Amino acid sequence: MKNKWLVTALLAGNAWAWLLAADVDPVIMRVNNKDIHKSEFEYIYNKNSQQQIDQKSLDEYVTLFKNYKLKVAEAEALGIDTTEAFKKELAGYREELAKPYLIDASVDDRLAREAYDRMKEDVEVSHILIGLHARTPQERAAAKQKADSILNCIKAGEDFGTLAEKYSEDGSRQNKGYLGFIRGGRTVYPFEKAAFALQPGQVSDVVESQFGYHIIKVHSRRPDPGEFLFAHIMVLVPRNASDEVKAQKEADARAIYEELKAGADFATLAKERSDDKGTAVRGGELPWVSCGQFVKEFEDAAFALKNKGDITEPVLSPYGWHIIKLLDKRDIKPFEQMRPDIVRMMARDERGGMARAAMVTKLKGEYGFSLDEAQQDKLVKLAQAMGKVDSAYIAAIQTDQSPLFSFQNHTYTVADFAGFLPKGRTVSVNAPDYVTSMVGVMADKEILDYEKSRLEEKYPDFRNLMNEYRDGMLLFEVSNREVWEKASQDTQGLQKYFKKNRKKYKWDKPHYKGFVLQCDDDTTATAVKKRMKKLDADSVIVVLTREFNTDSLTRVKIERGLFVEGENPWVDQLVFKGAPAKVDEKLPVVFVSGKLLKKYPESYTDVRGQVTADYQTYLEKVWVENLNKKYPVEINEDVLKTVNKQ
Structure with missing residues (x-):
């Protein structure tokens, strides 16, 4: 670039008041009298440089960027950006792109890390739940008072399990409140937060959750053993079964166990004998599981298995007898792999709104x-x-x-x-x-709406991203109108371009253009040949299929194509004089109809994809040349020299 100012249109006499040396984000280019700032150019330039294998020089990219903006200017001149459809689509993109700017991302990151760390440790807990069915504020207040009273009894030395058995309102009261080991993500967040804050032997204060008021006791903590893949064979014991039935079920389970010890295949016995029909069809295989997903009896026995292939003796749970086999085990996945699942989990509980609430608090301070x-x-x-x-x-x-x-x-x-x-x-x-x-x-909504309204002003990255989306949408629509759709529908233009540039499409090998027809006998073949003389090529398959075939009888099979040697055995035999093709006994009479094209395609339709792509390139070139003549472009070379290349 030899001149300080590059003016690609007749713009003599401009005062250049738009260029100020002290501007922190100076104008780098003006297209059709619209300013484009350095930050936008750097954003697009560096983003594309990172994504492209074929790196462009800065000068080369300036030309590409200028042409890109010229197309956008044309789209604006056509009013594409003023249509309701465009504005609605862009608003939808903005709504999604704004979301990360309206939360405190550090809070989400901290909570996700916290959740992951808790998945690496198990906490053995019991609890007392009060107020499970409390709905009104008065009922909730009474439940809270009752929970406080029970907590005072625990502090006074009364036995936790006895109090749970007497007062707790969930099913764990039958086990004196015992829940077993839990890991992060297995309980509601207030419960989890309180449980993981306790050391063995400690009891929590009263914890409120959506289910009521909890008092939690931690018995022990251990590293999480990871994830396991088990299979099981289950012998169901019905509720209220007699002692005789229970004894028979145990005998059945032990008989299966003895067969396994003698070498019987576990999966086969599971399919044949397990009462858990949902897993029986898979040889007893259960999904991958971790701590806290089974009843205690099952989990204690299953997690005690050490080696792949080991099986337990029959284990009795509240549902019946189980024989469990360890199929595989693995450590918890790395954080980055788990993060999407953790984020979805957090979105379903109290944590889903914490990052938003933190941002609101921050904005309230910032905006007074x-x-x-x-x-x-x-x-x-x-x-x-x-x-x-x-x-x-x-x-x-x-x-x-x-x-x-x-x-x-x-x-x-x-x-x-x-x-x-x-x-x-x-x-x-x-x-x-x-x-x-x-x-x-209302206050939270209004302050977030205000923040959302000024994201472009406040965050250059967001402004540049929105410009990228907006211009990209305009570029797509105007390019579709002027090049892509135009090229695909302009049959006369395609044919004209093909004739002018036919030598570009020279083939390395001859092509046979036409039909391969397989008939059930000579009479049909003769009739087909006679009928084809009166048909244009595009109607051959439809007409012959309709006139000679029925739903239950195929008298002729037709294949149309542009064949090179090796693509169709009948063309190889009949046109290229190759090896004999395998005859279909039902359609033994075969002939071809068409012509051999030795060097060049006959029509643009023979190489439609390539010709269409080349024609699009041609149309784009002509279009860009016209746009450069139509709209004024000014480039500030001094600002261009200061572009930060990443």
């Missing part, structure tokens, strides 16, 4: 969020006085312009809050708390 607590108290007291939040409550506050909360010079009033509340809904249970909660929900 202020809540008028006096106004909130008035709203709460009104809900208390009215006894519910409904349309009457909304009507009572919908004209109140008193400020409720504000941030970054944005003020939201009580009337705004009335507009935010769901219409047509009545909340009569704990209405005051509902109002407090909804004020928080």
